[in-house]
Ligand SMILES: Nc1ncnc2c1ncn2[C@@H]1O[C@H](COP(=O)(O)OP(=O)(O)O)[C@@H](O)[C@H]1O
């Protein structure tokens with residue numbers, strides 16, 4: 001194969017004749033290949049992010065959340081009305097009794113509330129839940145224990161606090177054994193959970209769940225001590241909401257059971273809630289599938305954009321090769337006179353084009369490997385100079401901040417292959433037009 | 447003459463069944479027409495001429511008389527519009543484009559007025575070009591390269607192998623072209639005004655090289671305007687309006703009817 005090597009060598013020699021021109025032409029392919037790899041890496045990263053978020057919700061979970069029903073006119077006529085909506089304890093019992101596929105179920109009541117320990121205070125989220133909550137949300141304990149069934153039946157005044165709460169209220173002490181004040185009651189801290197990154201959005205909202213400002217207490221205790229009614233007084237206006245449960249997380253044994261169970265949950269709740277529209281059924285598995293579909297669409301769209309730049313690069317190559325062929329007409333005539341066949345001329349110019357596009361592709365691949373670093377730089381720039389602080393903390397801002405491009409390894413050989421393919425596709429016409437010249441005319445050129 | 451450049455193996459064509467064995471090339475009533483839209487240019491109008499092995503011919507004549515056209519036909523760069531051209535015993539009109547390429551590569555060495563070297567290649571690479579197009583497309587071996595270097599030495603360019611054409615004088619470039627023409631050891635050398643761009647001293651050197659090649663047994667056909675150059679050939683052909691007007695030795699020209 002030393003002949004091939006030599007052909008490539010001589011092709012390089014011809015390309016080096018116009019270094020600037022060859023380099024600029026190559027740039028088209030470099031950027032094309034780079035953008036293919038970068039776009040796919042960003043798409044891959046985004047989908048990985050979505051997948052992780054969805055999986056954090058649990059692929060075998062079905063989550064039912066309460067939501068405020070859309071207001072009708074009569075409701076907001078009187079500002080002092082109590083809005084009653086959401087999941088009921090009876091819903092929970094009905095679901096647990098009627099669904100045979102369930103492995104576990106956790107009813108959850110969430111109430112934002114101020115919390116105090118001595119002089120320190122914090123706006124936390126009080127979560128009334130059961131013992132299964134820990135596993136269901138993949139939380140881990142840093143110290144102590146979680147709420148038990150016994151706490152539940154005794155309606156014990158105990159609390160497990162999350163990391164941020166512990167850090168704020170007990171910067172220098174061990175929280176376990178201390179008492180914290182939540183609303184009117186005091187609770188003894190029995191455990192601390194580990195910090196955990198926010199998980200995905202539930203119920204269509206983009207904001208993830210932040211577990212780090214939680215205070216977990218037994219659901220029955222919550223029911224008895226705090227109650228269902230939450231009153232908000234803010235600058236003269238008054239609103240009250242009565243909610244029994246904010247969320248019911250259901251877990252089934254296998255992925256195959258997820259969709260039928262979700263269907264049964266929907267039917268069951270539809271019967272009891274009728275048209276109130278005060279709950280949502282969220283199925284992480286469905287979200288996962290949607291995320292995968294979105295990923296595919298994402299990849300196709302991004303890939304097409306990148307492909308366009310590759311084609312533009314290819315057209316640049318063709319343009320230059322046509323100019324080269326015209327410019328080197330005489331050389332073609334000389335070679336033909338010295339015994340080159342038409343196929344030799346085609347091979348020569350095609351080799352030059354492929355060397356050009358192939359080396360462009362290779363450089364593009366090398367740049368492509370730098371995508372994650374380049375993206376870090378971009379992220380730093382956007383977060384520091386483009387987005388305001390509030391925007392950075394917004395869900396979309398976080399989505400951007402958390403996005404880590406993942407190089408799809410298959411895209412490297414594919415992108416390189418495409419660059420070579422572009423060389424062939426856009427080189428064949430100039431090469432053929434070179435080969436078809438009449439040798440005598442070519443020799444007389446200039 | 448002094449040293450030989452590269453002795454040519456004696457032509458084995460003699461006695462071959464097609465009966466053209468005694469000749470390097472034969473033209474029989476060859477016409478060549480160029481079509482320029484409606485207009486037809488009759489560049490050759492029935493040329494018949496034989497070139498025996500080892501011939502040394504100078505083609506002369508005024509500009510536009512068809513000398514280059516004739517030389518291009520002889521070099522198998524083109525086919526006659528009508529008539530027969532027999533090259534190395536083969537009827538050129540029956541050959542494919544690839545066959546013609548192979549013939550040009552193996553049987554013929556071209557030398558042009560404007561040298562026609564490939565500008566981006568070195569002297570050595572230029573001499574090697576015909577090797578790339580050998581039948582079978584064999585790799586260039588170490589012996590091949592040695593031979594190219596030897597030929598470069600024979601034309602006096604042993605120390606210029608890595609030079610590029612623009613670094614050489616016209617005479618040196620033409621020497622490279624001669625070495626290149628010889629690399630596949632062709633039987634016929636075709637030269638279109640090989641000294642047209644050279645001063646008289648260099649002209650003499652180039653003509654001496656051609657003379658040596660002829661003494662080695664190669665057939666040389668060259669186009670020239672210079673009587674001093676034409677005088678070195680064994681015979682001279684004068685062309686006029688696409689026909690051979692006269693043929694013969696200087697001074698004893700015979701009109702061709
Ligand atoms: N490719 C061509 N197309 C059209 N006419 C041509 C072509 N080549 C040569 N001719 C014409 O043929 C005639 C002979 O040309 P040529 O063989 O180049 O003459 P010379 O070499 O004797 O000057 C001229 O009239 C020239 O214009």
Ligand SMILES: [Mg+2]
Nearest residue numbers: 510513514515
């Ligand atoms: Mg001429």
